[in-house]
Amino acid sequence: MDAKIVIVGCGISGISAAHQLIKSGFQNVRILESTSRSGGRIKTGRLGDKVVEIGANWIHGPSEGNPVFRLARQYGLLDPEALTPENQAIDCGGTPVWVxxxxxxxxxxxxxxxxxxxxxxxxxxxxxxxxxxxxxxxxxxxxxxxxxxxxxxxxxxxxxxxxxxxxxxxxxxxxxxxxxxxxxxxxxxxxxxxxxxxxxxxTLPGLDCTFPRGYEVLIKNLMSELPSGIVSYNRPVRCVHWNNTERGEKPVMVECDDGEKFSADHVIVTVPLGYLKKHLSALFCPPLPLHKQHSIQRLGFGTxxxxxxxxxxxxxxxxxxxxxxxxxxxxxxxxxxxxxxxxxxxxxxxxxxxxxxxxxxxxxxxxxxxxxxxxxxxxxxxxxxxxxxxxxxxxxxxxxxxxxxxxxSQWFHNPWTCGSYSFPGKLCSAQDLENMMEPLPSKGSQAQPLQVLFAGEATHHCYYSTVHGAVLTGWREADRLISHYSSSSPSVPKSN
Ligand code: 6YU
The missing domain is CATH 3.90.660.10 (Polyamine Oxidase; Chain A, domain 2)
Incomplete structure (x- = not known):
């Protein structure tokens, strides 16, 4: 399929979206990543010769219903104990009982x-x-x-x-x-x-487990299945221009810090909520609808x-x-x-x-x-x-x-993250999480649909703050586009 899709951010949600789109036949997918690496908040480091996690630590609830568990199992990344039915059946409500x-x-x-x-x-x-x-x-x-x-x-x-x-x-x-x-x-x-x-x-059942060779090995495996060159690194996005109505032009134009511009039919924004809060007024033109802005403010993001x-x-x-x-x-x-x-x-x-x-x-x-x-x-x-x-x-x-x-770790001073992960702030409700994941333009508009989509951990209605939540949001937004094109196949846009 020729629809041009830009994904902002090469964390696990962006990678998951790209995976799903490419598997479904989309050929024109590009990821713009601000840093020189993939993985975002999945980051493995070293303490002397020991492998340690700087970011995400565990698979929370490693059992069949957890997509991270299924991927890690498929790639052979887990210790044998983590794979046992007994381990998967332990249900401690998200709080493992440690000695x-x-x-x-x-x-x-x-x-x-x-x-x-x-x-x-x-x-x-x-x-x-x-x-x-x-x-x-x-x-x-x-x-x-x-x-x-x-x-x-x-x-x-x-x-x-x-x-x-x-x-x-x-x-x-x-x-x-x-x-x-x-x-x-x-x-x-x-x-x-x-x-x-x-x-x-x-929470999901399963006793939390770790990646013996580091969480980033999951990223390496996923990246190895994407076409080479799909990611442009060191490309911070400065502004997503949407609702372009000029004839013959794509509805979205993504502008990078270095001035380079990418036109697209759709953009999937996966930047962390901390970044979104800090750069909200500059990142979208026209600005996001007010109800979406308010939800971004009400949701919490800390360190x-x-x-x-x-x-x-x-x-x-x-x-x-x-x-x-x-x-x-x-x-x-x-x-x-x-x-x-x-x-x-x-x-x-x-x-x-x-x-x-x-x-x-x-x-x-x-x-x-x-x-x-x-x-x-x-x-x-x-x-x-x-x-x-x-x-x-x-x-x-x-x-x-x-x-x-x-x-x-220093997640707050990381300019592309501005903290660690999201939580429901005061005055927050389930509606705010719905608003977070709502694509633009909003329902009822006459403009071309699904111009700007939103993925990332803070957009999951019940698994926010986790890697599995982030994966599911990437798949969700890819599926949104896949079903859009499967229900409107005669008008699939052609690439410029
Ligand atoms: C989990 C765990 N875990 C510890 C610590 C941290 C997190 N998490 P990304 O940020 O990855 O990707 C976005 C990309 O966008 C990134 O590469 C940027 O560089 C890029 N970007 C930004 N701006 C850009 C721009 N302008 N242009 C272009 N690119 C741009 N999760 O499952 N298990 O043990 C932990 C932990 C210290 C920091 C964690 C854990 C959270 C995950 O790491 C995180 O959700 C995902 O990796 C996010 O992926 P993403 O793609 O969305 O964003 C009761 C109850 C309470 C509820 N909370 C329960 C607690 C559960 C959370 N537990 C966490 C615990 C630890 C220890």
């Missing part, structure tokens, strides 16, 4: 028994937070507001006989769970996550960063999968630090332990979200190493602990 080690800021190891009362209370209230979406209520409240008021109420009742020290320790634990949620949701604070839309996110730390030997238990750091001097329920410069690292909730040890040695991945993690990005690697060293020494009580290597 924890707990440390407090006074250098004391905490026990699971000490931790459980706070964990149980938090899990119960968090589950209740998810119920508002199906009831269509509470658009103005935030998950943070709800969690805080419910926990304060329940703690006053259930912990009334608990001594002050234990109570303050439990509040520190609750705060740790909030900081953990900030990482999961990619937000600065749970006060920014809309209560009414929180439950829109859906979740990683700090990898390698040690010569483990200071955690054999079998430990997550190290939880609890500040024992926090009497308020808060998930933000008061003084960024002095205490940004208090936002780091802990570390996941890279497994198996034979592959990774003694490498931890620290998780930190929000403005604190954006501030971390501005520090030198030596400063980050110094702060992390002080932190682990304090929590273990071992003044000799010294990391061998440190590597951190």
């Amino acid at each position: 924890p080690n707990f440390f407090s800021s006074s250098g004391r190891r905490l026990t699971l028994e000490e931790y459980m009362p706070a964990q149980e209370m938090f899990d119960k209230v968090l589950n209740e937070s998810s119920e508002f979406a199906s009831k269509g209520g509470e658009p103005t409240a935030s998950v943070g507001d709800f969690l805080r008021s419910e926990i304060q109420k329940q703690a006053a009742e259930e912990w009334k006989d608990v001594d002050a020290k234990t109570r303050s320790l439990r509040l520190g634990m609750i705060n740790n769970m909030l900081k953990q949620q900030c990482c999961i949701n990619g937000t600065h604070s749970m006060d920014e996550v809309g209560l009414g839309a929180y439950g829109l996110y859906k 979740n960063n990683k700090i990898y730390v390698e040690f010569d030997s483990p200071w955690w238990d054999d079998g430990c999968e997550v190290i939880v750091l609890v500040w024992d001097d926090e009497d308020e329920i808060v998930d933000q630090v008061p003084d960024l410069q002095r205490s940004w690292l208090k936002k780091l909730f802990g570390f996941t332990v890279l497994k198996p040890t034979e592959r990774y040695g003694h490498v931890l991945c620290g998780w930190i979200a929000g403005h604190e993690s954006e501030y971390m990005e501005t520090l030198s690697e030596q400063e980050v190493t110094h702060c992390v060293t002080q932190l682990v020494r304090r929590f273990t009580g071992n003044p000799a602990l010294t990391p061998r290597r440190v590597l951190r």
Whole structure:
């Protein structure tokens, strides 16, 4: 088919769209990518000789219904355990149960028994937070507001006989769970996550798994099946001009930063929501309809960063999968630090332990979200190493602990991403996600249909913030064009 299609962005959603279009016989597909590489937020790096993920980490819910799982299986990229029916059947509601080690800021190891009362209370209230979406209520409240008021109420009742020290320790634990949620949701604070839309996110069965040779191998496999030369790298798109009505001209013209212009029948825009928010006024001419602009503003996009730390030997238990750091001097329920410069690292909730040890040695991945993690990005690697060293020494009580290597991600200052991933902001509803994926011109217009289409993780109605969500949106927009041409085949446009 000759329709000319330009895809903006060569992340997994753009690649998936191109795949589907080319498989269906479209021959005139081009991807414009701002950077020198494919993969976007799928990015594998190295810590010494160890393969580590700078961006996406896991296949969330690796089972038959997950397209990333099916692709990874097809290309032979997974460890045998990930492929077992038992692994695929595990349903933990998106929260894998990891073997924890707990440390407090006074250098004391905490026990699971000490931790459980706070964990149980938090899990119960968090589950209740998810119920508002199906009831269509509470658009103005935030998950943070709800969690805080419910926990304060329940703690006053259930912990009334608990001594002050234990109570303050439990509040520190609750705060740790909030900081953990900030990482999961990619937000600065749970006060920014809309209560009414929180439950829109859906999980798939399957115990989260990783790519032993790195997530980017999936990108390499997919790219090897696309025609060579389909991607123009280092080609940032400055503006998508649409609704061109001049006779004999294509309806869309994509203008790059270097001034080069590409005319097209259709453009699929896959830039991250963070980029879209920042460049909204310049990226489209004419501007997007107001309802779409408002939805882009209402949806949230925040930062979740990683700090990898390698040690010569483990200071955690054999079998430990997550190290939880609890500040024992926090009497308020808060998930933000008061003084960024002095205490940004208090936002780091802990570390996941890279497994198996034979592959990774003694490498931890620290998780930190929000403005604190954006501030971390501005520090030198030596400063980050110094702060992390002080932190682990304090929590273990071992003044000799010294990391061998440190590597951190910097997603906020990446000009093509401007953060990590999307979440439903306050005032957000399912309609905003519908608006995000709506192609232009809007329904009812007399102009040529499907000029500008939208894909990317932030346009999936229930798998936003994930790789599988991004894949499905690429396929969705390709299918939209495929069915358009299969139902209107006599008027297939000819290339210029
Ligand atoms: C997942 C995971 N994961 C950690 C971290 C990050 C993300 N995700 P892309 O950005 O890839 O592509 C767009 C391209 O456009 C890009 O190449 C740009 O350079 C280009 N571009 C931009 N501007 C341009 C211009 N002007 N012109 C031309 N080109 C331009 N997902 O499944 N498992 O473990 C994680 C994680 C640190 C940063 C993740 C994870 C998110 C995915 O990485 C992401 O969704 C996709 O890669 C996006 O692909 P794309 O094509 O859309 O964009 C309860 C509940 C709560 C709900 N949340 C649940 C949490 C689930 C998320 N978990 C994430 C966790 C981690 C650790």
